[in-house]
Amino acid sequence: MEAGEPPSAALAREVREELGLDRVFTRVLALEWVPPTLPGMGGTGFPGEHLYVYEGGTLSPADLAAVVLPPREVTGLEWARPEELGAYMVASDVPRVRAALAARGAGGPVVLEDGRPPGGAGKRGGHTDT
Template sequence: MELLPFDEYVRSLDRKRMSAGVLFRDAEGRVLLVEPSYKAQWEIPGGSVDAGESPWAAASREVREELGIERVFTRLLVIDYVPDDGRMPEGIAFVFDGGLITNAEVAALELTDPEIVSAGLFFLDAVPSLKATLAARLAIALRAAQAGEPLLSENGTELT
């Protein structure tokens, strides 16, 4: 077997898209979701990881932009491998722990990002419009928060 020159090998390495989201939840087990202006499905606060940016920095940046909350998120809950779906290339989704949030704190959020129409606390089975794989990923994230350790999943299916 012939080895590629190092520079050629590096150029041949696969590139994956990454996203970073934050799970905020209340004492009743509801999760904070945001309603984007650019698509029909609700999401957790978060978004794409920019080039040269770490997933945890992206999570902090997105939460600051979307919700006005200034915080560093270091507790990882879920790493989810997301396969190519024909529309978006394969990627890795990181979910970080945002901790507990109250109704009063949600009501006080100043949503200044034009990408976000509204925000609210929801039980996962009562969300107006939530992609099935995200709902599954969030259920795993809730279990990880209770267990106190990160979990792995593949397209919303927990690896055991």
């Protein structure tokens, strides 16, 4: 997000820049607080952050035909079932996406802290969910 840019506007801008699609995002499926101990963030001064997962809708054949991938940023699109996400994503993102998919089916949204509902058992704490 740019300074002062709302999350939904930042997402719409990124989808336009990276896929060439114009979309409006109005439904949050998940909101997650990610701790400063997230692997790969050590020593960066990373204070933790909030991540939003929005409902993106279903892409039609015309949408797919209109996708334009920017070289060096996005190399392709893949369809995957929830159980296959670990093969396509950074492991720390998988629980968030699975929770968002469940929230989509249940009417959402869901609040997460380090990949789990607040107060829930089994914080990530360094292990990998796939």
